Amino acid sequence: MIIRPYTRRVHFYETDQMHIVHHANYIHWMEEARIDYMEQMGFGYAKAEELGVNVAVVGIECVYKKPALFGTSVQVVCRIGNLTPVRMSVMYEIANTETGEVHATGESKHCYLNREGRPVQLKKVLPELYEMLCASMKEEV
Amino acid sequence: MIIRPYTRRVHFYETDQMHIVHHANYIHWMEEARIDYMEQMGFGYAKAEELGVNVAVVGIECVYKKPALFGTSVQVVCRIGNLTPVRMSVMYEIANTETGEVHATGESKHCYLNREGRPVQLKKVLPELYEMLCASMKEEV
Amino acid sequence: MIIRPYTRRVHFYETDQMHIVHHANYIHWMEEARIDYMEQMGFGYAKAEELGVNVAVVGIECVYKKPALFGTSVQVVCRIGNLTPVRMSVMYEIANTETGEVHATGESKHCYLNREGRPVQLKKVLPELYEMLCASMKEEV
Amino acid sequence: MIIRPYTRRVHFYETDQMHIVHHANYIHWMEEARIDYMEQMGFGYAKAEELGVNVAVVGIECVYKKPALFGTSVQVVCRIGNLTPVRMSVMYEIANTETGEVHATGESKHCYLNREGRPVQLKKVLPELYEMLCASMKEEV
Numbered sequence: 001m002i003i004r005p006y007t008r009r010v011h012f013y014e015t016d017q018m019h020i021v022h023h024a025n026y027i028h029w030m031e032e033a034r035i036d037y038m039e040q041m042g043f044g045y046a047k048a049e050e051l052g053v054n055v056a057v058v059g060i061e062c063v064y065k066k067p068a069l070f071g072t073s074v075q076v077v078c079r080i081g082n083l084t085p086v087r088m089s090v091m092y093e094i095a096n097t098e099t100g101e102v103h104a105t106g107e108s109k110h111c112y113l114n115r116e117g118r119p120v121q122l123k124k125v126l127p128e129l130y131e132m133l134c135a136s137m138k139e140e141v
Numbered sequence: 142m143i144i145r146p147y148t149r150r151v152h153f154y155e156t157d158q159m160h161i162v163h164h165a166n167y168i169h170w171m172e173e174a175r176i177d178y179m180e181q182m183g184f185g186y187a188k189a190e191e192l193g194v195n196v197a198v199v200g201i202e203c204v205y206k207k208p209a210l211f212g213t214s215v216q217v218v219c220r221i222g223n224l225t226p227v228r229m230s231v232m233y234e235i236a237n238t239e240t241g242e243v244h245a246t247g248e249s250k251h252c253y254l255n256r257e258g259r260p261v262q263l264k265k266v267l268p269e270l271y272e273m274l275c276a277s278m279k280e281e282v
Numbered sequence: 283m284i285i286r287p288y289t290r291r292v293h294f295y296e297t298d299q300m301h302i303v304h305h306a307n308y309i310h311w312m313e314e315a316r317i318d319y320m321e322q323m324g325f326g327y328a329k330a331e332e333l334g335v336n337v338a339v340v341g342i343e344c345v346y347k348k349p350a351l352f353g354t355s356v357q358v359v360c361r362i363g364n365l366t367p368v369r370m371s372v373m374y375e376i377a378n379t380e381t382g383e384v385h386a387t388g389e390s391k392h393c394y395l396n397r398e399g400r401p402v403q404l405k406k407v408l409p410e411l412y413e414m415l416c417a418s419m420k421e422e423v
Numbered sequence: 424m425i426i427r428p429y430t431r432r433v434h435f436y437e438t439d440q441m442h443i444v445h446h447a448n449y450i451h452w453m454e455e456a457r458i459d460y461m462e463q464m465g466f467g468y469a470k471a472e473e474l475g476v477n478v479a480v481v482g483i484e485c486v487y488k489k490p491a492l493f494g495t496s497v498q499v500v501c502r503i504g505n506l507t508p509v510r511m512s513v514m515y516e517i518a519n520t521e522t523g524e525v526h527a528t529g530e531s532k533h534c535y536l537n538r539e540g541r542p543v544q545l546k547k548v549l550p551e552l553y554e555m556l557c558a559s560m561k562e563e564v
Contacts, residue, residue, distance in 0.1 A: 299438035
């Protein structure tokens with residue numbers, strides 16, 4: 001399955017007085033791209049929630065390489081970095097859409113929660129999604 | 142009852158590339174000040190929610206006079222602008238804490254909702270709060 | 283000249299604990315749409331800045347009608363509300379892209395500043411843009 | 424030198440529809456605490472900028488342990504994690520002010536830039552600050 005990169009404009013309100021995008025906004029972009037990635041896989045947020053599974057963020061990392069600027073567009077490529085029955089990590093590369101220059105790389109770590117907020121095994125509660133994520137990892141390699 | 146102005150620092154991430162606080166952040170400050178105002182009146186958000194009443198925002202206005210800058214502190218003075226059994230508006234003046242120079246004035250308009258999200262009469266569901274807001278309006282005049 | 287509405291997804295991080303988009307984010311959407319509108323007219327932010335003219339926000343208003351939700355898409359229609367040699371206002375209608383249901387209407391008021399931050403007459407410094415905005419107003423009527 | 428922890432309320436607009444603080448906001452809190460820490464050391468942002476040194480963020484990490492909630496207050500403790508002539512990292516612990524329960528731990532990595540945006544050696548351009556940071560590290564140990 002081919003997943004398209006997530007593309008979006010840089011907004012004026014995302015800049016700070018250094019005349020660059022404030023570093024916290026990259027965390028927003030990672031979220032946007034991750035949600036888009038899951039949707040393209042046929043497992044959008046609404047569907048997961050409907051099935052009673054919430055994906056929680058347990059860790060985040062971002063390495064900043066070159067500041068993104070207002071007036072440009074960025075492209076975020078996601079891939080599954082790690083997958084166990086109870087944990088998942090997503091890796092990100094954020095680049096300028098036109099030049100391909102990399103602004104940042106990142107990773108988000110997740111666990112799965114049921115409606116009561118208790119951790120659950122994705123492999124058990126959503127085996128279909130778990131298989132897709134496994135398959136996606138293999139394709140990437 | 143004397144309500145103290147709400148004071149807070151301007152944060153770096155609140156600036157934009159014009160080297161001033163981005164105008165949308167003033168709406169955040171109005172919310173912070175309104176919640177603090179209600180708390181000082183003994184009717185914090187938690188208490189209202191516990192009693193089954195949510196305050197919804199139905200309109201917002203802000204007039205920008207002089208940009209606020211990172212590294213300064215702002216002071217927000219609230220007062221009840223209008224009060225009917227089903228509606229309330231809060232007026233704001235946002236000024237530099239040291240110089241008193243006014244950055245902006247604003248207004249937020251609200252209605253009251255029950256747990257099901259239906260509009261209710263504050264005068265009926267929270268008569269105690271309604272009386273306090275009335276009294277507060279008179280004091281201000 | 284036909285200006286396309288500005289369309290974008292609602293992001294997860296734009297929601298608040300009321301399970302709706304936080305009201306301050308509509309101000310962001312108005313900015314995004316306004317910048318897109320100016321770009322479609324051939325006068326993007328970069329071009330105006332290059333010509334030494336900054337557009338400052340001097341006032342904002344928003345009337346909230348029906349909450350926008352994560353998982354949906356919104357469409358923002360802009361039109362010039364008022365235009366004098368030194369002032370401009372932009373009117374907004376924010377609606378659900380699929381159903382057309384209106385989430386909010388808004389207005390932003392602007393003046394024009396030169397590189398030193400002094401107010402200038404748009405009619406004098408950017409007559410071409412001023413004429414386009416005038417023409418755009420007439421078309422809308 | 425004793426540095427006080429940085430304390431602040433959790434704001435309503437910082438929550439998301441999971442009814443918890445959105446994870447990107449912790450990055451804001453780390454910035455607020457870091458700026459406060461530097462100010463307490465007598466080297467506020469304004470002073471560093473005046474001396475021609477900007478501190479850039481080159482990496483960020485956050486591990487989320489227990490969600491922070493609106494209506495509470497958080498306390499952020501900073502300490503210098505690593506210091507070389509050209510790099511610095513700051514470690515954070517974010518906890519509930521009342522209960523001490525830890526919400527998250529984090530780290531931010533920084534380099535120093537001159538007015539032209541070029542990396543510089545802090546040890547050379549601001550030896551006084553460099554010594555203070557060194558001393559601060561020793562005290563913490």
